[in-house]
Amino acid sequence: MGEDRTPEDITRGRCLCGAVRFEYAGRPRWVIHCHCESCRRQCSAPFTTFVGVKDGRWRWTGAEPAVYGSSTGVERLFCGRCGTPMAYRADHWPGEIHLYAAAHEDPDALTPQAHVYHAEKLAWLHLADDLPRHDGPAA
Known part of the structure; x- marks a missing residue:
């Protein structure tokens, strides 16, 4: 990250205990809801x-x-102290990290753009938004 950034350009986040922290400059590339089984299991959440x-x-x-290698070419990053999921990295999405929205200091500032792996959505979860739904990853 460049030193020419102002504090307003920086977004921060942390785990539950505060040991693992991140920051990034500028706006994220995207914000999405994921419904795949492995993400649900890793977070113990419906999505x-x-x-x-x-x-x-x-x-x-x-x-x-x-770091936990959950499958070939996939890493799930979490706090080794409190267990908070922090990020996801995969070989099939090179050059980027996927940070968990809930770990951000201000998750309300984020605007989700779509649902991915919607075909794996839990049947009892009823979505009331009009975001695009993709059965696999967003194109």
Whole structure:
């Protein structure tokens, strides 16, 4: 991240205990809700919301997160102290990290743009928004 950034350009987040922290400059590339089974299981939630940030615009500002290789080419990053999910990285999305929206200091400032893996959505979850729904990843 460039030193020419002002504090207003920086978005920050942290885990529950505050050990793992991140920040990034500028606006995220995208914000999406993911309904895939592996994301649901990893977060123990009906779906999760990710924020895509290009590499080179973000950094860890606290402790480095622990890493779990959940499948070939996929890493799930979390706080090794409190267990908070922090990020997702995958070989098939090179050059970016997917940070969890709920870990942001101000998640209300984020505006989701779509639902992905909607075909895996839990049947009892009823969505009331008009966001686009993709059965797989967004194109």
